[in-house]
Amino acid sequence: MLKAIILIGGPQKGTRFRPLSFEVPKPLFPVAGVPMLQHHIEACAQVPDMKEIILIGFYQPNDELNRFISSAQQELKIPIRYLQEFAALGTGGGIYHFRDQILSGGPAAFFLMNADVCSEFPLQEMLRFHRQHGENHCGVLLGTTANRTQSLNYGCIVENHETNEVLHFVEKPSTFVSDIINCGIYLFTPDIFGHIGTPSPDMEELTNGKQMHEVIRLEQDIFTTLAGQKKLLVYKTQHFWSQIKSAGSAIYASRLYLKQYHQTHPERLATNQDGTPKIIGDVYIHPTANIDPSAVLGPNVSVGKGVTIGGGVRVRESIILHGAMLQDHCCVLNSIVGWDSTVGKWARVEGTPTAITPVFSVTWSFRNHSYMLFWCSRNIF
Numbered sequence: 001m002l003k004a005i006i007l008i009g010g011p012q013k014g015t016r017f018r019p020l021s022f023e024v025p026k027p028l029f030p031v032a033g034v035p036m037l038q039h040h041i042e043a044c045a046q047v048p049d050m051k052e053i054i055l056i057g058f059y060q061p062n063d064e065l066n067r068f069i070s071s072a073q074q075e076l077k078i079p080i081r082y083l084q085e086f087a088a089l090g091t092g093g094g095i096y097h098f099r100d101q102i103l104s105g106g107p108a109a110f111f112l113m114n115a116d117v118c119s120e121f122p123l124q125e126m127l128r129f130h131r132q133h134g135e136n137h138c139g140v141l142l143g144t145t146a147n148r149t150q151s152l153n154y155g156c157i158v159e160n161h162e163t164n165e166v167l168h169f170v171e172k173p174s175t176f177v178s179d180i181i182n183c184g185i186y187l188f189t190p191d192i193f194g195h196i197g198t199p200s201p202d203m204e205e206l207t208n209g210k211q212m213h214e215v216i217r218l219e220q221d222i223f224t225t226l227a228g229q230k231k232l233l234v235y236k237t238q239h240f241w242s243q244i245k246s247a248g249s250a251i252y253a254s255r256l257y258l259k260q261y262h263q264t265h266p267e268r269l270a271t272n273q274d275g276t277p278k279i280i281g282d283v284y285i286h287p288t289a290n291i292d293p294s295a296v297l298g299p300n301v302s303v304g305k306g307v308t309i310g311g312g313v314r315v316r317e318s319i320i321l322h323g324a325m326l327q328d329h330c331c332v333l334n335s336i337v338g339w340d341s342t343v344g345k346w347a348r349v350e351g352t353p354t355a356i357t358p359v360f361s362v363t364w365s366f367r368n369h370s371y372m373l374f375w376c377s378r379n380i381f
């Protein structure tokens with residue numbers, strides 16, 4: 001049997017996602033109409049023999065998280081549990097701390113995923129790759145290719161092209177190392193814990209040999225040491241992948257998931273019908289949203305619960321969060337409109353398509369005829 005673990009972080013994480021992550025735990029932020037985490041969970045639930053999904057983080061258990069877990073369990077018919085770390089233990093420390101719970105029932109292997117990635121989650125392909133490559137390794141890292149400049153922002157992997165073994169792993173290198181980057185999605189056998197438990201010489205030095213509280217960074221502390229020891233393999237995906245770090249990257253991720261819905265959830269995509277707004281490209285509309293038929297939405301628009309959209313409104317490349325109101329003839333482009341915000345009549349709210357912060361407003365209001373253009377100089381993609 002198999003299990004899946006999702007690292008959801010905690011309140012001090014996701015700083016680049018503020019102010020949106022002040023209102024809702026970042027893993028529950030809606031991307032393409034459903035909480036970011038739901039995409040991971042739906043992919044896990046498709047894997048045969050998947051017995052349990054464990055969320056590990058340092059959020060205090062809260063109503064929102066509990067509601068999400070119980071509705072996802074019911075809908076997808078798979079047990080889901082939340083295990084809370086007493087402090088941020090790092091990307092390797094949490095799984096090590098809860099290793100007994102992860103290994104209970106004797107899983108042959110388990111997936112580990114960062115919550116803030118957007119992916120097609122080729123889990124079954126990773127599993128096949130793992131099985132084809134024999135017994136010796138204890139982990140498969142999902143990798144994708146990036147250009148030379150982008151690669152510096154990620155964990156970079158050098159592989160043996162014939163065997164797919166990881167020869168070197170460098171987290172966010174300062175000069176070019178490899179165009180294969182770490183996707184934050186892994187498949188491990190229980191043997192990985194034997195390597196997480198033994199501190200590397202670097203870690204001993206950092207902690208003066210003392211048994212400090214166990215912050216373990218999977219990438220820097222474990223992968224870097226295991227690389228070159230035939231213990232890690234890389235499986236390269238051609239499918240879509242991106243990180244969700246900033247608000248702008250959530251819009252990009254929404255676009256990717258909306259496109260994927262054509263195969264996985266066509267019922268989530270709005271269609272053009274008499275008496276409904278004009279839909280261009282991929283659009284998600286929550287069934288409780290109230291939209292004037294003269295509005296034009298899309299491409300890449302997600303409209304949340306209880307949103308009201310007036311006549312003549314134009315929305316493109318945007319996420320409209322629940323309770324927001326877009327008054328008549330306003331125009332919203334490349335933006336996220338915060339929960340319960342109002343955009344006044346004829347107002348224009350516009351972010352730049354390739355930049356980092358098309359944001360604005362958690363419960364701000366734009367008055368009638370206002371014009372806001374958001375810009376930023378850093379490219380996110």
Ligand code: GTP
Binds near residue numbers: 013056
């Ligand atoms: P930054 O560039 O600093 O954001 O680093 P990163 O992009 O490599 O991300 P980071 O390693 O901080 O986090 C990767 C994933 O692991 C995210 O989904 C985090 O929420 C999660 N994560 C990070 N640290 C912890 C931790 O201490 N505990 C848990 N449970 N999850 C964590």
